[in-house]
Amino acid sequence: MIVRSIINELLKWKNRNDHKPLIIRGARQVGKTTLIDQFADHYDQYVYINLERSKHRRIFDNEHLDVVMNSLLLEYKVSLSKGSLLLFIDEIQELPKVIGWLRYFYEDFPQVDVVAAGSLLEHVLDEVNSFPVGRVEYLTLGPLEFEEYLRALGEDQALELLTNLPIESYAHEKLLRLFNEFAIIGGMPEIVARFVMSKDYTEIQPYYGALIKSYDDDVVKYARNPTERKIIRHIIRTAPREADRRITFQNFGNSNYRSREVGEAMHSLAQARVIHLIYPTTKTSPPAEEDIKKAPRLQYLDTGLLNFSLGIQKDLLGLEDLNNIYKGKVIQHMITQQLMSIHYDPLFRPTFWVRQKPGAQSELDLVLAHGGYLIPMEVKSGPFGKLRSLHQYMEVCDHHYAIRLYAGKFHVENVKTPTGRTFTLLNLPYYLITRIREYADWFINEH
Numbered sequence: 001m002i003v004r005s006i007i008n009e010l011l012k013w014k015n016r017n018d019h020k021p022l023i024i025r026g027a028r029q030v031g032k033t034t035l036i037d038q039f040a041d042h043y044d045q046y047v048y049i050n051l052e053r054s055k056h057r058r059i060f061d062n063e064h065l066d067v068v069m070n071s072l073l074l075e076y077k078v079s080l081s082k083g084s085l086l087l088f089i090d091e092i093q094e095l096p097k098v099i100g101w102l103r104y105f106y107e108d109f110p111q112v113d114v115v116a117a118g119s120l121l122e123h124v125l126d127e128v129n130s131f132p133v134g135r136v137e138y139l140t141l142g143p144l145e146f147e148e149y150l151r152a153l154g155e156d157q158a159l160e161l162l163t164n165l166p167i168e169s170y171a172h173e174k175l176l177r178l179f180n181e182f183a184i185i186g187g188m189p190e191i192v193a194r195f196v197m198s199k200d201y202t203e204i205q206p207y208y209g210a211l212i213k214s215y216d217d218d219v220v221k222y223a224r225n226p227t228e229r230k231i232i233r234h235i236i237r238t239a240p241r242e243a244d245r246r247i248t249f250q251n252f253g254n255s256n257y258r259s260r261e262v263g264e265a266m267h268s269l270a271q272a273r274v275i276h277l278i279y280p281t282t283k284t285s286p287p288a289e290e291d292i293k294k295a296p297r298l299q300y301l302d303t304g305l306l307n308f309s310l311g312i313q314k315d316l317l318g319l320e321d322l323n324n325i326y327k328g329k330v331i332q333h334m335i336t337q338q339l340m341s342i343h344y345d346p347l348f349r350p351t352f353w354v355r356q357k358p359g360a361q362s363e364l365d366l367v368l369a370h371g372g373y374l375i376p377m378e379v380k381s382g383p384f385g386k387l388r389s390l391h392q393y394m395e396v397c398d399h400h401y402a403i404r405l406y407a408g409k410f411h412v413e414n415v416k417t418p419t420g421r422t423f424t425l426l427n428l429p430y431y432l433i434t435r436i437r438e439y440a441d442w443f444i445n446e447h
Contacts, residue, residue: 001038002031002034002144002148002151002152002189002192002193003038003148003151003152004031004035004038004141004144004148005145005147005148005342006035006139006141006344007035007038007039009139009344010022010035010039010139011039011042013137013139014042014113019113019137020106020135020136020137021102021103021105021106021114021115021116021135021136021137022114022115022116022136022137022138022139023092023102023115023116023117023118023121023136023137023138023139024036024115024116024117024138024139024140024141025117025118025119025121025138025139025140025141025273025346026117026119026140026141026142026273027119027142027272027273027274027301028119028214028215028218028272029188029189029190029211029214030141030142030143030188030189031141031144031189032090032117032119032141033090033117034189035141036048036086036088036090036115036117037088039086039115040086040088043083043084043085043086043113044082044083044084044085045078045079045082045083045084045085045086046085046086046088047072047076047078047085047086047087047088048088048090049072049087049088049089049090050090050091051089051090051091051092051093051094051095051098052090052091052094057094057095059071059072059075060095060097060098065101065104065105065108065109066108069109069112072087080109080111080112084113085111085112085113086112086113086115087105087112087113087114087115088114088115088116088117089114089115089116089117090116090117090118091117091118091119092116092117092118092121093118093119093120093121094118098116099116099121102114102116102135102136103135103136106135106136107135119272119273120218120221120222120271120272138345138346139344139345139346140273140343140344140345140346140348141344142187142273142337142340142341143186143187143188143189143301143302143337143341144187144188144189144192144341145187145338145341145342145434146162146178146179146182146338146431146433146434147159147162147434148187149178149182149187149192150162150178152192152193152196153178153196154196155178158171158174158175158178161175162175162431162432162434162435163435165435165438165439165442166410166439166442167410167429167432169409169410172409172410172429175429175431176320176407176429176430176431178431179429179430179431180316180319180320180322182334183303183316183322183330183331183334183430184201184304184307184313184316184317184322185201185204185304186302186303186304186305186306186307187302187303187304187337187341188207188211188302188304188305190207190211191204191207191208191211191304194207201313201317205308208304208305208308208309209308211305212236212305212308212309215236215274215301216233216236216237218272219232219233219236222268222269222271222272223265223268224268227261228261228264228265228268231255231257231261231262231265232265232268232269234252234253234255234257235252235253235262235265235266235269235275236269236274237253238252238253238254238255239253239275239298239300240300240305240306240309240310241253241310242298243298243299243300243306243329243333244297244298244299244329244332244333244336245297245298245329246295246296246297246298246363247295247296247297247298248295249262249263249266250262252266273301274301275298275299275300275301276298276299276340276349277296277297277298277299278296278297278298278299278336278349278350278351278352279291279292279294279296279297279349279351280294280295280296280297280351280352280353280354280363281351281352281353281354281367281374282353282354282355282356283353283374284353284374284393284396284397284398285373285374285397285398286369286372286373286374287369288351288367288369288374290349290351291354294354294356297352299333299336299337299340300333302337303330303333303334303337306330306333307330310326312325312326312330316330320407321406321407322334322407322430323379323380323406323407328379328380331379331430332365332379334430335365335366335379335405335430335433336350336366338433338434339366339433339436341434342434342436350366351366351367352364352365352366352367353367353376353389353393355392355393355396362388362389362392362393363389364376364377364378364389364390364393365377365378365379366378366379368403368436368440370437370440370441370444371440371441371444373399373401373444374397375399375401375402375403375440376390376393376394376397376402376403377402377403377404377405378390378402378403378404378405379404379405379406379430380404380405380406387404390402390404391417391418392417394417394421394423395417395419395421400422400423400424400447401423401424401426401440401443401444401447402415402423402424402425402426403425403426403428403436403439403440403443404425404426404427404428405428405429405430405432405433406427406428406429406430407429407430408427408429409427409429410427410428410429410432411427412424412425412426412427412443412447413425413427424443424447426439426443426447
């Protein structure tokens with residue numbers, strides 16, 4: 001069983017007296033149903049409804065919620081007077097009117113905790129006559145993050161060491177090896193679970209293909225017409241080659257498709273969280289406002305699926321630093337994925353920094369809004385002198401904090417830019433990305 005860290009957020013939600021119905025958002029196959037099944041252990045009673053099943057949909061045929069609720073109580077032999085009750089409505093997008101009903105669950109049945117999930121939720125919002133704005137809450141679930149992977153492996157000692165701040169130097173080699181293994185496999189729950197059982201890379205190969213095929217088959221649910229269906233299928237199949245690169249919509253993936261057509265299809269896939277479009281900022285202080293007029297960077301759902309699609313998993317085995325292959329794109333993609341996986345707010349989006357001046361263009365891998373600062377983050381393996389974009393950022397920002405994620409050991413350095421400005425560089429091993437905010441706090445307080 002894979003225990004997800006987000007369970008703590010669910011418990012906080014449960015224990016708040018004023019909590020509203022909760023919608024869990026996330027792509028298909030990231031473990032939403034399993035998560036809520038585990039969460040149900042904290043209740044006296046549990047009712048699971050899957051609106052892809054006609055039997056379950058029929059319960060909601062009646063237009064009166066009190067009748068529907070009484071039908072549920074009778075069918076599942078539960079009672080409002082026999083302890084806490086969790087109602088989980090899975091694949092809620094299959095019956096859009098039920099999304100609108102969430103507000104009435106909140107108002108008329110406050111003693112029932114309602115959780116809903118739907119991987120294609122955004123695609124049916126136009127069909128919801130009265131969306132419960134302000135009467136629902138949201139959390140987002142993505143692929144596994146590194147600490148969840150360690151927990152699944154039973155690496156309790158490594159997990160405990162990871163939580164020590166600052167990290168012990170003797171833990172570095174093992175944690176780096178485990179993180180590299182994780183970056184090769186990726187964070188899709190089914191694949192991780194099978195690898196934990198077999199410890200065999202070859203045995204899990206068929207499951208990557210099956211997952212990718214399932215997203216390809218889902219294309220008809222994202223598309224509004226046959227043309228968009230073709231474009232979405234083209235994007236799904238070519239996105240791995242373009243992942244972690246800045247893209248243009250016009251002729252995406254060596255196609256003849258126009259910018260508007262590709263943009264609409266990209267938006268549909270981003271809503272389904274199969275891809276993410278990460279836009280840059282030109283700012284060096286919070287808030288990190290995205291510039292949607294500039295070319296975005298393409299993020300694929302999962303780095304393991306990316307590696308499989310590119311056929312490079314075997315090449316990654318045994319490498320001490322994954323930055324040394326595929327121009328560093330694999331490790332940068334995984335770092336971005338991890339940053340997203342530890343944020344459960346659907347509104348969170350990572351961003352990166354660009355400076356685009358004639359003859360002086362720069363691009364920085366990520367920026368972190370923290371402690372009143374916009375802290376630059378580079379994903380590199382090279383020496384300080386090669387961090388050109390980082391130096392350029394530090395020469396124009398209003399603070400002296402910078403972070404480098406790399407394959408080396410944890411340490412802090414004072415560094416000078418080519419113009420002589422001194423800044424403090426926090427060097428973090430890749431595996432500490434899931435602890436980035438704790439380390440940022442430590443960094444600001446200690447330096």
